[in-house]
Amino acid sequence: MKTSIALALWLSITGSCWAIDKPNVVLIITDDQSWDSIGFLGGKVHTPRIDQMARDGMYLSDFNVTSTVCSPSRYSFLTGRYAGRCEGERFLLEHPPGDQTQVENIGELERERWNVAKVLQQNGYKTGFVGKSHLVNHDWINGNWSKAGLETYPAQADPRDPKVNAKMHRNHQKWCDAIRRFGFDFVDGVYAANLKELRCDALNVHNLDWTVDKALTFLDQHQDDPFFLYFSTTLHHGPAPWSNKFSLGADPRMTGEGFVEEGFDVLPSRADVLKRNREAGFKDNQAYALWLDDGVGAIIDKVQQLGLAKDTLIIFVPDHGSYRHGKATLHDFGMRVPMLIQWAGQIKPGTTYDGLTANIDIPPTIFDLCGIAPPTEYSVDGVSFKSAIFGDQQPIRKTLFGEMGHSRCVKTKQWKYIAVRYPEELQRRIDAGKKFPAFNNQDAPLDRPYLTRNGHLGHHASQKNPHYFEPDQLYNLQTDPEENENVFQHNPEVSQRMQKGLSKALKQFKNRPFGDFTAP
Template sequence: MKYLLSALCLFLIVFFLSCNRSPSGTKKSTEKKTGPKRPNVVLIYTDDLGYGDISTYGGEIPTPHIDRLAEDGLKFTNAYTTASTCTPSRYSLLTGEYAWRAKGRGVAPGDASSLIKPGTETLPGVLQKAGYKTAVVGKWHLGLGGEDGPDWNGKIAPGPLEIGFDYSFLIPATGDRVPCVFVENHHVVNLDPDDPIQVNYRKKVGNWPTGKDNPELLTTKWSHGHDMTIVNGISRIGFMTGGKAALWRDEDFADKLVEKSTAFIRENKDKPFFLYFSTHDIHVPRIAHERFQGKTDRGPRGDVIVQLDWTVGELTKTLKELGLEDNTIVIFTSDNGPVLDDGYEDQAGELVGDHHPSGILRGGKYSAFEAGTRIPMIVKWPRQIKPGSTSGTLFSQIDLIGSFAAHTGQDIAPGQAPDTQNHWDVLTGKDSAGRKGVVQEATHGVLSYVSGDYKYIPPSDGGPKITWGPDIETGFSENEQLYNIKDDPSETKNIAEEHPGITGKMREELMAVREMGR
């Protein structure tokens, strides 16, 4: 009996020890789990925010909440969107495919049909397959509906819910385009069926006044191209009539988007979630809420930067209150470079002062120069990323889908997301070996190429300046251009003739990317 008891005790001791060790033989962690195993993801995608627009990148307008993201996370100095305009950059971000690979993916009109078709692999779709709840809140500008465009008075589909999002609350295109209504999931919010919406981008519909014919009704005057239907004292691109009960108030954009976003976070706090928070700020028309108007001496553009900073603070505050901060990846970035006068007389140029929206870079929105596509990008993940880090590694937003697919163990179907790469370790600050090169798309579909220390811009027939209003250099020339953007980030000296070997190599690499998949 004594030997039997001893054997039993020995068995229990061995069993106890084995239960407290992992298969590798190391001791199991006794740390209590405080959140989902997979990190939540909040992607804050801002609009027209330049490389030098926020104070952590040298801007003169205070942005303490955004600066805190950088203090607590990783700040990129060499990150790119894929285009210097919004629709193609958003398309590439979500699909992992350069927008220029097919026609019809330029800046979309407000009544465009869905550019991302059902069945396309997308960033939200990848995360949805990995068990995430997914939402998009804010500016969309990727088209809605079938081949005939959206049915504003019925079910609006396909749209975000058909390409990987579980919930959507949208500004259908942009604030400067009709219809001036929100779309939640498949329907216009607060639409009165007895007051149907009509939209037309070619001819006037209804009898609502326009900025061109009734300038006395405007609270914000147009400068170029925004002289059609007036809504909320602001004339827009395009004509509309009807839907009065559903019309938005521009001053409420930030509050409404924060309200919907924080509600989604609270509803899904016990499961992994992905929130694509697509701000309207700082796109035109720049109409801050009354409590932010006059907060800066830079006019409405400065005020909406302060408002943008507040929205970031509200989202991060919610994450902290719910105990989600440590295991949430917050990515803050922009869709393209900055612009001052983009269609409204809001004194953006007159009051800019010593604030430099492009920082040390040349160009801006629409441009082939660096300020068109090199954008601020900050990634915060307290559980994994060392606070106060900086990365000069080349990173492209097109790689978000490939990186998150790899991290969550999801395969991307053959033929889908053809241009994305897995750079998870770059995104999280663990690796300095980024992608070899990235193609940038400027207005009129002009492509340029960045690789290593160099930037190559091929010859183009376009003129040197934007012709329809904004005071921005296009970066176009009849000659090849090569810049050493490490030593000359302002692109002041074209060295193409001095370095024919590098120029030729860059030309060939750009051509190879263009021909891929044809």
């Protein structure tokens, strides 16, 4: 009897220690999502599961991404490094050492450098990747498919055609094999980038059911191992999911691997999503938020059904804000994103941490929580916020650096300073009075070029942000959280202090000039 009690006590203690020292990690990354598509933050949408996640866990109210488009932000989530430190082939081709970097959608994981999945994999974790990538093989995404070994078909091809569908399936498998080399044991349900990069009109639709099905398969297969799941949905990126022909009204059998005849049975039917959304008092063009909410709920439910809720840290966070607010800028509606963490029995329900945190902090926090010391040669820019997760309200950091295109920033709890500086050759053209084309000639020629190569992003960002082109911008985030008033000229002492802070941050990037900030 005493032996049985002792054994039970020992199992209880060791099980508890495992939950603390070796938690599973599920990282849910959404796309182009701001506060207005989450109910508990005031969005006019129905998101009961995400709202419940906030009640069950912790909300990090000032969580930021350090770059505000897909590739560089995701790079930082998975590496803990600023995207400007990327050493990927495409990035270095665009920006050889000595050039000013223009951080945007050319960030990519490096085969020879560490990332969070590689480290966890080497420490006994099973690692999974499901959903959108935009992180590897940029030459495949936008380049010559035949040269890359991918199979081609017309944009009007019908995925129901067995020959066409076989090509799509083989292409998908090739992408899975490519991503697996970056530290992932399980890769499935992959979108190489955005939906249009499938180069098929019929596949240019969101399919949350397909990706959730793959995520649940991973969880089923590895429930007996410590695991790390990176789940990245295409929602709410374009094509506009609020137009239901691209989402809830689309054929649920059209996926990133082509047409799947049997379909999927892991989420409520799409008709049911629309029905529940109407019953909650919302319009059909708002149901996309509930659909994503169902996907998040399905993953949480699976963890609970497997009896792993107390052993699993679940993170929900967008890759950046939406274009309606601050995407492709360093304004807070692009950088500052909703961040939720749930861990039953470990994180106090309904708590909030208001300190500055960022995507670069995710890998060191995961290592800290998992009791893993990363390799000595693994360089990270982030810091662990483990103490905040367990209730410590002390600041993790006082300042945060951000980079996007031709702009850089430093942010504190009160102030944000943004600098726009162009490379020397481009600045000479500006000084000479040259004009620059507007996107699709929708506006008059520009006195300064967009901050990004992508004119579509530049156009929308500049239309939404009146200070977009201004070289020096200072905002008081406490009195002006929407950053409507540039007070750079009216606060010389603060401006000078923030400029010094930016200069210090930029000097961490060896052989990467940025105008007067890095001049000798």
